[in-house]
Amino acid sequence: MLNTLTISETTARLQRREISAREVLAACLDQVRRVDSKLHAFLALDEPDALAQAEAADKRIAAGEQGPLLGVPIALKDVIAVRHQRLSCGSRILENFVSPYDATVTGKLRAAGAVIFGRLNMDEFAMGSSTENSAFGPSRNPWDRERIPGGSSGGSAVAVAADQCIAALGSDTGGSIRQPAALCGCVGLKPTYGRVSRYGLVAYASSLDQIGPFAKRVRDAAVLLGAISGYDPKDSTSVAQPVPDYSAALTGSLRGLRLGLPREYFAAGGLDPQVKAAVDAAVDKLRELGAEPVEISLPHTDYAVATYYIIATAEASANLARFDGVRYGLRVDGKDPIELYGNTRGQGFGDEVKRRIILGTYVLSSGYYDAYYLRAQKVRTLIRRDFLKAFETVDAIVTPATPTVAFRLGEKSQDPLQMYLSDIFTLSCNLAGICGLSLPCGFTRSPKLPIGLQLLGRPFGEETLLRVAHTYEQATGWHVQKPALD
Amino acid sequence: MAGAHMDVTDVAHLARIRLTPAEEQTLGRQLDQILDYMEQLKGLDVSGVEPTAHPFPLVNVMRPDEARPSLSQDEALRNAPAPANGLFMVPKIVE
């Protein structure tokens, strides 16, 4: 059962030579073979390549090398480039695309000696909140296979929650790490915009996207975040802020910390009473642990969904223009290039992607730019200001991660607006460019489904989030509960 | 197909996405509903507010002018649906 280990447990045992990286990888692959036909977290495995990496890691360990990720199997959302591996982004249009290069985070993981294996399922081009938009079929929630795991990084959340890997990377544009982490019962962290290089992350919305870790424990998220963070000369939007030792931030003390409770989040219509109760209880626990909860206001919260879907789709409409059947990917022929584009993109993209591209094209088009795009950028300023103002008086913000627990497959797939509104608590974080984390804070009774607590922090305030989350995690037992997979 | 807000056929063409008539129907209806929802932004006073294009303010991010190795022609064309003579082939471009 080496696949159930955390990162820190794995490295400790690897260092003591009790186990080999090869064995840990084999355990993960076994688990994938055992459960993935039911969960569909993985799109591809890259097994031979992973085996070679595990052997190389074992050699490095034998040579006395140490490292927080050396020999640890990590799976990647299929939106992060790995040289000579497929990079489908959950889309037909890239079904056979093989990346000629490594993403910066991939290179960093390699340098750290992690064993990169598997391409994880996702909503097509990271557009969605349920992983139902994958062209290759949905992933399923390990706690209830009739329910969605969240999205768009659904595969990453499932793989971690179902112990198919030790940890994983996902990407978060409007909640795509935090929401599935919450719905599957693991830890997910969206770093501050600019903290982690986006080079090699297939862009959905460039000014919102960030890569971040999925982990079984807060400590693991800290380790993984440390490994992938830092300035990258290949990404003009990455910030040259030193990378702290995130593990060192896990002091176990909350004394003196002020935690903001935004009243707009707790009063939101559609907030499931069981979710609210769990989050309220978590706030009590945090108080008990020494933090000081205070009510705050984020007055522009109600505008976040509209603002987000204008900005994100506008950027996406340009970012996804390159998928045209000329240089790579699917081609559906036509008599001239215009027809070829229309056919390729009409047949290569799924419904949600088409919907967002068309929406994004519209909000940028002549005559509508000012009313939609420019206005949304201004509202974005107001939303960011709300947060920065709040952080003048509080060290972190505590909210529910999602208004409800995991919903049923198909429940919202015909109603895009309802689907968009399910991201209501996570979107603002990306608009403001701040950091956010979600971790388990309870379960509903029947069926038993995980509930997520969201912590939001000031720009480059990841240490505070990890400290709060870790202290809470250690004082509660939610993280040790596992879904029954048989 | 023209909805209350947009002509889906037109915008889809601008985005180079060919829709089936059924898709035009469904998408048109959904997009109208979404745009209705977005009307709420119009009620907000944003006068004097600067737009945010980047969530973290940086300026003057540049790289030195140094040439580095490129891909080989083989690698460049490896994913191409229709490579020929080192080129990415497309149906004849008529201006």
Place this chain on the structure above:
Amino acid sequence: MEYEAVIGLETHVQLKTQSKMWCGCANTFGSPPNTNVCPVCLGMPGVLPVANEEALRLTVLTGLLLNCEIPARAKFDRKNYFYPDVAKNYQITQYDQPSTRGGHVDFEFQGGMARVRITRAHLEEDVGKNNHFDRNSGVDFNRAGVPLLEIVSEPDLTSADMAYEYLNALKDILVYGGISDCDMEKGMVRCDVNVSVRPKGGTGLGAKIEIKNMNSFSGVRRALTYEIPRQIEVLQGGGTLIQSTRRWDDAGGITEEMRTKEHAHDYRYFPEPDLMPFEPTPEWLAAVKSRMVELPLARKQRFMKTYELPAGDAEVFKNDVPLGHYFETAAQGAANPKAVANWVINNLRARLAETQAREIAEQESLGLERSDMTFTGLSDLKFPPQALRDLVGLVENQTLSSSAAQQVFVEMFETGKAPADIVQEKGLAQVSDTGALEALCDEAIAANPGPAADYRSGKLAALNRIKGHVMKLSQGKANPGLVGEILERKLRA
């Protein structure tokens, strides 16, 4: 009714950098297709652009040379349009906040001065190249992402000739500034023209017609020479013109309407989220300013004023910057700079050209490509520029006859020896010793009885025959002025 043309130009110029605008691929011409490409300039999924600092410097330098304002803040935007040669299906450009704006170019036109205002010069990226075959087309992305400067003029031009002269002046400035090689053969300069006509003296603008994609200045001139009368003819025939885009058919010598697009362009510009704004610091700007050069026109005017050169000579030195520089060094302290200019243009330049032609022929016979050849240039000369000034000085003070000076120059060119030393060695100093000259003159008169009789009977031109004989007898060393005086005296006696 008389009509006049209103012309504005958009000139795209490739910048002279080592690498492309957003990636490290080489900015070179002539490689096999799709070999100067990488994931970034092929628009692969997941890649990001990073701005080339030198391209930004060259853009701002251009702005300074074109008398533009350099705004405190510039940014990049995406211009969205689908085309096979556009790898990302958007072009990164500068839309509403360009790096330079509001300048002008002054140039000589029809014997006077003309000024064209510059709206802006902004930085963007070049696209790939489409190759057309019978049934399909093929794209080469080597050129995609090469830094491209778009220089937009105000509609201040009124004729085909004026447009032509403006473009040449612009090119001179860009070459001077080291901004672009402006090599038309390599497609480094391309022009779009906006032209309309209106009743002469009017202020309104007629329907703007765009002529796209001309890759030579003479093409622009020819296109306008065709297009302006065409528009006037339409109007005079009672027709109307509508805003449209036309293509210049260089072989046919005509413009023709391009197939109208079903949809008007809607480029959906928006700020490029992958690139940060640009706010030049005072230090950065100072470093760019230090690279400013004297403009071609100013240089020409300065040569005419400082050295009292005729316009023709100054033009030569304007067009050939190294030669002009050589002249300026040689003319330092010269009593007669015009004489130095004559030597530089007529003798030195000709001799160099001759030498180079020989060197090219030799290397060609060895099978070398032109790009691998080496030949003698101004910097390889064996004598310093001061030696040329000294040579001119020797002629000026009558130490050397001009024909002897030619001999000295050849020797200098071959050996690098100082002119005075050569004169000494070869005994080329002009003979002004009256006694010696008297004897030679007597000999020449005796040898030319016919011309001597002609002169005496009033045909004064006959003197030159006898004078030539004296020069020959003296092996060119006789002082011609003195010889003339002596001969006249003797023949009148």
